[in-house]
Amino acid sequence: xxxxxxxxxxxxxxxxxxxxxxxxxxxxxxxxxxxxxxxxxxxxxxxxxxxxxxxxxxxxxxxxxxxxxxxxxxxxxxxxxxxxxxxxxxxxxxxxxxxxxxxxxxxxxxxxxxxxxxxxxxxxxxxxxxxxxxxxxxxxxxxxxxxxxxxxxxxxxxxxxxxxxxxxxxxxxxxxxxxxxxxxxxxxxxxxxxxxxxxxxxxxxxxxxxxxxxxxxxxxxxxxxxxxxxxxxxxxxxxxxxxxxxxxxxxxxxxxxxxxxxxxxxxxxxxxxxxxxxxxxxxxxxxxxxxxxxxxxxxxxxxxxxxxxxxxxxxxxxxxxxxxxxxxxxxxxxxxxxxxxxx
Amino acid sequence: xxxxxxxxxxxxxxxxxxxxxxxxxxxxxxxxxxxxxxxxxxxxxxxxxxxxxxxxxxxxxxxxxxxxxxxxxxxxxxxxxxxxxxxxxxxxxxxxxxxxxxxxxxxxxxxxxxxxxxxxxxxxxxxxxxxxxxxxxxxxxxxxxxxxxxxxxxxxxxxxxxxxxxxxxxxxxxxxxxxxxxxxxxxxxxxxxxxxxxxxxxxxxxxxxxxxxxxxxxxxxxxxxxxxxxxxxxxxxxxxxxxxxxxxxxxxxxxxxxxxxxxxxxxxxxxxxxxxxxxxxxxxxxxxxxxxxxxxxxxxxxxxxxxxxxxxxxxxxxxxxxxxxxxxxxxxxxxxxxxxxxx
Numbered sequence: 055x056x057x058x059x060x061x062x063x064x065x066x067x068x069x070x071x072x073x074x075x076x077x078x079x080x081x082x083x084x085x086x087x088x089x090x091x092x093x094x095x096x097x098x099x100x101x102x103x104x105x106x107x108x109x110x111x112x113x114x115x116x117x118x119x120x121x122x123x124x125x126x127x128x129x130x131x132x133x134x135x136x137x138x139x140x141x142x143x144x145x146x147x148x149x150x151x152x153x154x155x156x157x158x159x160x161x162x163x164x165x166x167x168x169x170x171x172x173x174x175x176x177x178x179x180x181x182x183x184x185x186x187x188x189x190x191x192x193x194x195x196x197x198x199x200x201x202x203x204x205x206x207x208x209x210x211x212x213x214x215x216x217x218x219x220x221x222x223x224x225x226x227x228x229x230x231x232x233x234x235x236x237x238x239x240x241x242x243x244x245x246x247x248x249x250x251x252x253x254x255x256x257x258x259x260x261x262x263x264x265x266x267x268x269x270x271x272x273x274x275x276x277x278x279x280x281x282x283x284x285x286x287x288x289x290x291x292x293x294x295x296x297x298x299x300x301x302x303x304x305x306x307x308x309x310x311x312x313x314x315x316x317x318x319x320x321x322x323x324x325x326x327x328x329x330x331x332x333x334x335x336x337x338x339x340x341x342x343x344x345x346x347x348x349x350x351x352x353x354x355x356x357x358x359x360x361x362x363x364x365x366x367x368x369x370x371x372x373x374x375x376x377x378x379x380x381x382x383x384x385x386x387x388x389x390x391x392x393x394x395x396x397x
Numbered sequence: 398x399x400x401x402x403x404x405x406x407x408x409x410x411x412x413x414x415x416x417x418x419x420x421x422x423x424x425x426x427x428x429x430x431x432x433x434x435x436x437x438x439x440x441x442x443x444x445x446x447x448x449x450x451x452x453x454x455x456x457x458x459x460x461x462x463x464x465x466x467x468x469x470x471x472x473x474x475x476x477x478x479x480x481x482x483x484x485x486x487x488x489x490x491x492x493x494x495x496x497x498x499x500x501x502x503x504x505x506x507x508x509x510x511x512x513x514x515x516x517x518x519x520x521x522x523x524x525x526x527x528x529x530x531x532x533x534x535x536x537x538x539x540x541x542x543x544x545x546x547x548x549x550x551x552x553x554x555x556x557x558x559x560x561x562x563x564x565x566x567x568x569x570x571x572x573x574x575x576x577x578x579x580x581x582x583x584x585x586x587x588x589x590x591x592x593x594x595x596x597x598x599x600x601x602x603x604x605x606x607x608x609x610x611x612x613x614x615x616x617x618x619x620x621x622x623x624x625x626x627x628x629x630x631x632x633x634x635x636x637x638x639x640x641x642x643x644x645x646x647x648x649x650x651x652x653x654x655x656x657x658x659x660x661x662x663x664x665x666x667x668x669x670x671x672x673x674x675x676x677x678x679x680x681x682x683x684x685x686x687x688x689x690x691x692x693x694x695x696x697x698x699x700x701x702x703x704x705x706x707x708x709x710x711x712x713x714x715x716x717x718x719x720x721x722x723x724x725x726x727x728x729x730x731x732x733x734x735x736x737x738x739x740x
Contacts, residue, residue: 120607197649241609254653264463265653266584272650277642277668284671286649293650299620306540306629307615307636308651310597310608325620328627 088234091227091391097340098388100381101231104338105238108314115336117314119239124315125269125305125326126232128246128253130365131319131342132261134213134223136351138364141248142184143220144207146176148191156190165190177363189290192249193273196285205255218395221260225342225385226394228317232261235315243313245305246270247297247322269308271296297322302329314338321366327380339380343367346386349396356382431577434570434734440683440726444574447681448581451657458679460657462582467658468612468648468669469575471589471596473708474662474685475604477556477566479694481707484591485527486563487550489519491534499533508533520706531592532633536616539628540594548598561738564603568685568728569737571660575604578658586656588648589613590640590665612651614639640665645672657681664709670723682723686710689729692739699725 092098108117129135138146149159149168159165164183167175179187192200213223232242242263246253250270257263274289296304302325305313315338316323316330327339344350344365345357353359354367361368375382383389391397435441451460472478481489492502492511502508507526510518522530535543556566575585585606589596593613600606617632639647645668648656658681659666659673670682687693687708688700696702697710704711718725726732734740 120601250650250653258463266651268653275646275649277645277672283675284645284668286646302620302627303618303629306618307593308609310593310611325627329620332626 088237089227089230091230091389093388093390095388097381097383100338100340101234104315104336105234107336109238117335121311121314122235122238122240123243123309123311123313124232124235124240125243125245125301125309125313125317125330126228127301127318127320127323127326128244128248129319130344131317131323132224132228132244133220134216134350135365136344136353136362137214139248140220141252143211144204144252145184145187145191147207147211148203149187152191185292188249188273188292192252193288193290196280196287197251197275198285200251200288201255204252208256221256222395223393224260225389226391226397227389228342229261229394231317232263236262240315241267243267243269243305243309245296245301245316245326247295247301249273250296269296269304271300299325301326305329316340317342319344319365319367321368321371324371324374331378331380339375339378340383341367341371341375341380342383343385345384346389346392349392350385431580432570432573434573434732436731436733438731440724440731443681443683443724444577447658447679448577450679452581460678464654464657465578465581465583466586466652466654466656467575467578467583468586468588468644468652468656468660468673469571470644470661470663470666470669471587471591472662473687474660474666475567475571475587476563477559477693478708479687479696479705480557482591483563484595486554487547487595488527488530488534490550490554491546492530495534528635531616531635535592535595536631536633539623539630540618541628543594543631544598547595551599564599565738566736567603568732569734569740570732571685572604572737574660575606579605583658584610586610586612586648586652588639588644588659588669590638590644592616593639612639612647614643642668644669648672659683660685662687662708662710664711664714667714667717674721674723682718682721683726684710684714684718684723685726686728688727689732689735692735693728 089098089101107113107115108122110116126132129139133140146168149165153159153169160169164179164186208221211220212218213220216223236242244253244257244261244263244267248270250268250272253268253270254265257265257268272293274291274293275286276289278285278287294300294304301323305326312333313330314336316326317340318326319342323341331337331339343356344354345352353362353365355361355369356367356372385392432441432444450456450458451465453459469475472482476483489511492508496502496512503512507522507529551564554563555561556563559566579585587596587600587604587606587610591613593611593615596611596613597608600608600611615636617634617636618629619632621628621630637643637647641664644666648669655676656673657679659669660683661669662685666684674680674682686699687697688695696705696708698704698712699710699715728735
């Protein structure tokens with residue numbers, strides 16, 4: 055009896071130990087995959103391989119921590135950009151809000167189309183139409199006043215399809231890449247064609263990226279005194295357009311170091327990726343392809359669909375990516391989850 | 398006997414303990430003064446008081462670490478600016494070096510005066526003269542080529558009076574302030590009227606400030622392909638002048654946060670200090686006064702000497718400093734050592 059009890063006790067302890075070990079292994083496994091929302095595949099492999107190479111001190115591709123710079127486009131790379139860039143939605147909302155102070159807008163394009171909610175006309179807006187809208191909605195106030203306006207909007211405005219805050223429409227896999235890179239000594243930057251001062255109010259909270267690591271387009275500001283206190287007044291004139299070649303120029307201007315990794319999704323990111331690749335050693339260039347019409351959107355020739363004005367990913371860009379060894383991320387195939395709320 | 402021995406042993410141990418405690422106290426004292434090159438006085442006290450206030454979690458003036466931003470002008474605030482700004486000396490050297498490729502310069506001002514070493518004429522150079530010199534010496538090459546040129550010059554060129562590298566003419570007390578601020582969670586930035594790409598090659602080595610924390614003036618760059626590889630070509634046209642109001646604008650543009658501490662020494666820093674002070678809570682505004690003709694230089698009305706074109710510190714600026722509670726640092730009285738090589 056006694057030895058039986060001993061054996062059964064031993065077996066019990068043994069079973070408990072095995073269970074415990076198994077649980078620990080599961081936990082360790084979960085902890086050891088920082089890219090949990092990614093399916094195994096070439097995109098995930100490219101990221102992990104790159105990070106291993108640049109952090110391996112004994113390898114030939116080792117990069118000193120202070121040089122580990124990674125840049126991320128925002129619209130369509132970090133969050134949803136369809137049917138319209140988030141900041142464009144902000145501008146349209148502002149037009150409606152400011153309309154009572156501008157009765158002349160009812161008869162003047164492009165405001166007339168906006169106030170009439172004429173989606174067809176808006177879809178055809180030229181760059182100069184948008185410039186007029188931005189000038190009317192993003193300027194004429196101090197930087198502090200604009201910050202408050204942008205903050206308030208981003209905290210309340212909802213996406214028309216998902217009925218969620220825009221900051222909930224961030225791609226979970228990209229947040230994981232950012233965290234993974236930072237855990238490996240990278241400094242992460244947003245390099246956006248969008249307005250720098252539009253993104254800065256939420257960049258820390260949403261991406262863990264401080265305002266000083268947000269590079270974007272900007273408008274002229276003017277130093278003035280109001281009630282004896284200095285203010286910076288936002289003028290209705292662009293100062294710097296951080297898109298296309300502007301992304302390489304902006305990176306050099308604001309960071310002064312060449313990125314080792316760059317993530318984009320459109321024509322506007324082409325030069326950022328070229329500029330990244332032109333450096334020595336291991337470099338990671340990735341483009342997000344929107345090919346999941348069910349969970350998000352699908353657009354562009356690489357998906358078999360026509361080019362789109364918002365987030366253009368042309369066949370030429372796809373060909374450049376293929377010929378230069380840039381990695382195209384398929385949202386459909388590479389991403390287990392797109393949004394955190396799916397889980 | 399035995400108890401005597403015991404007592405003497407005890408006394409010996411006691412004496413050793415006291416000596417040890419005293420030595421530790423001395424060491425602790427040395428360690429506890431991070432501003433060793435500063436004499437006790439109002440300037441040092443202002444710095445220490447400010448740091449204590451913003452880092453005291455229980456106090457009303459506590460500042461979160463991510464908001465602890467300190468900005469430093471370079472010329473005349475961090476290193477010697479007389480008889481001429483270091484970058485101006487670099488430009489003059491470049492004119493001599495490039496002269497064989499420009500035979501027309503011998504007959505064309507402002508080059509003629511430079512090539513003839515006409516100091517009197519050079520002292521009268523207007524802003525537009527300097528613009529011509531900068532365009533001729535700082536543009537027409539890629540950003541990488543310029544980096545190499547600037548790096549090479551700064552590694553070899555010597556100051557005419559001290560016969561030392563310019564990077565040896567950094568003010569030791571200011572290095573201590575930077576270290577002290579960083580040790581207390583501050584992110585330190587250079588905000589210079591000088592060229593951003595001139596300062597970046599040595600900022601990490603000399604100040605412990607990485608290139609991405611150097612904000613300065615810049616010229617236009619253009620994205621081009623050479624042998625299929627992208628380059629940024631420096632164009633002979635200013636893009637951003639980071640001086641006067643440009644310093645407040647540049648801080649907002651590049652950092653997007655208002656500094657809690659700002660250090661300058663001339664008219665060009667006025668708006669940076671005003672912008673800093675316009676924030677809430679504890680703010681530290683300091684101006685270095687060059688009043689030590691023996692160890693460095695003396696210039697400006699506040700020293701009883703006339704205004705100077707290089708590093709202008711007018712009576713009006715001194716009056717603003719006094720009325721607004723900005724701290725004027727007397728190099729003569731406040732600095733025990735000016736340069737590291739003095740020690």
